[in-house]
Amino acid sequence: MKTMSIVLPAYNEEQMIEKTAGTIARLMENEDISYELVFVNDGSKDQTWERIKEASKKNSNIKGICFSRNFGKEGAVFAGLANASGDCVAVMDCDLQHPPETLITMYRLWEQGYQVIEGVKASRGREGFLHKFFAKTFYKIISNATGVDMSRASDFKLLDRAAVDEFLKLPERNVFFRALSSWVGFKTTYVEFHVQEREAGESKWSMKSLFKYAINNITSFSAVPMQVVTFCGVIFFLFAIVLAVQSLYLYFSGRAVAGFTTVILLLLIIGSILMFSLGVIGYYLSKIYEEVKMRPRYIISEITETKNVN
Numbered sequence: 001m002k003t004m005s006i007v008l009p010a011y012n013e014e015q016m017i018e019k020t021a022g023t024i025a026r027l028m029e030n031e032d033i034s035y036e037l038v039f040v041n042d043g044s045k046d047q048t049w050e051r052i053k054e055a056s057k058k059n060s061n062i063k064g065i066c067f068s069r070n071f072g073k074e075g076a077v078f079a080g081l082a083n084a085s086g087d088c089v090a091v092m093d094c095d096l097q098h099p100p101e102t103l104i105t106m107y108r109l110w111e112q113g114y115q116v117i118e119g120v121k122a123s124r125g126r127e128g129f130l131h132k133f134f135a136k137t138f139y140k141i142i143s144n145a146t147g148v149d150m151s152r153a154s155d156f157k158l159l160d161r162a163a164v165d166e167f168l169k170l171p172e173r174n175v176f177f178r179a180l181s182s183w184v185g186f187k188t189t190y191v192e193f194h195v196q197e198r199e200a201g202e203s204k205w206s207m208k209s210l211f212k213y214a215i216n217n218i219t220s221f222s223a224v225p226m227q228v229v230t231f232c233g234v235i236f237f238l239f240a241i242v243l244a245v246q247s248l249y250l251y252f253s254g255r256a257v258a259g260f261t262t263v264i265l266l267l268l269i270i271g272s273i274l275m276f277s278l279g280v281i282g283y284y285l286s287k288i289y290e291e292v293k294m295r296p297r298y299i300i301s302e303i304t305e306t307k308n309v310n
């Protein structure tokens with residue numbers, strides 16, 4: 001029988017673990033699907049890990065992984081995928097904002113032969129005006145960079161074992177799950193779902209963390225920021241040429257202060273070329289720096305014991 005793993009990153013979700021685990025377990029049992037839940041405790045400061053351990057003691061289909069500190073959701077998703085043993089692996093938030101019933105729809109599509117089933121937000125749920133605005137801008141840039149429409153994309157998806165294995169092979173430190181799952185390709189389909197209200201706890205996204213997330217993902221997926229710098233260099237260079245012509249004209253018509261022309265010319269031309277090359281070098285440097293550090297994506301401090309060690 002085929003098994004579905006469900007990866008659930010959890011950061012300060014003590015109030016949700018038991019409920020989420022129970023809801024999904026009941027659903028799977030009703031549908032007669034063999035399942036495994038992989039909770040990843042992403043360095044929570046509350047009782048999340050205790051709740052996960054309790055849940056896994058009660059139900060042997062529940063597995064828990066504990067990080068040594070908070071590594072961020074992307075790291076937690078990666079760890080979950082790496083430790084999932086199912087024939088297909090779903091990733092969903094553990095605050096039940098991703099409706100569990102959609103898992104069944106996804107599973108049935110997987111049975112029909114689809115290898116990547118992307119959850120698409122039919123509605124964005126309740127979000128503030130600023131949040132909506134920034135999200136829109138961010139997805140515009142990201143969609144341009146990846147060539148995939150990301151505006152309604154989510155982290156809620158189901159991947160076939162083949163896609164999971166390819167995803168795990170990616171060497172980069174900066175994983176952006178939402179976009180990379182479409183990057184790996186495979187036979188893909190989409191399922192719409194409505195984002196539910198959070199039942200307990202609160203969203204971990206402050207304006208600051210969202211901004212960091214956006215900048216991080218934009219730079220790891222595109223060269224646009226550096227291209228902007230380079231573009232500035234080009235504009236300054238054109239400007240330099242115009243000023244150079246003017247300065248030369250003044251010089252030859254004997255109206256310029258001696259030496260001034262040379263200084264202006266050198267300053268402008270060298271300045272613009274420097275800016276241009278810094279842009280290009282900086283781009284490559286930032287890419288190499290991230291990869292060369294080769295730091296682990298996460299550190300696991302504890303893992304629950306499971307009956308079937310794999």
Ligand code: UDP
Nearest residue numbers: 009010011042072073076093094095203204
């Ligand atoms: N999450 C995580 N690590 C973090 C932040 C969030 O594992 O550093 C988890 C969180 O527990 C939840 C999911 O990622 O299961 C989505 O987080 P949240 O509900 O705060 O985001 P929102 O739904 O508001 O976009």
Ligand code: MG
Nearest residue numbers: 093095097198
């Ligand atoms: Mg949420």
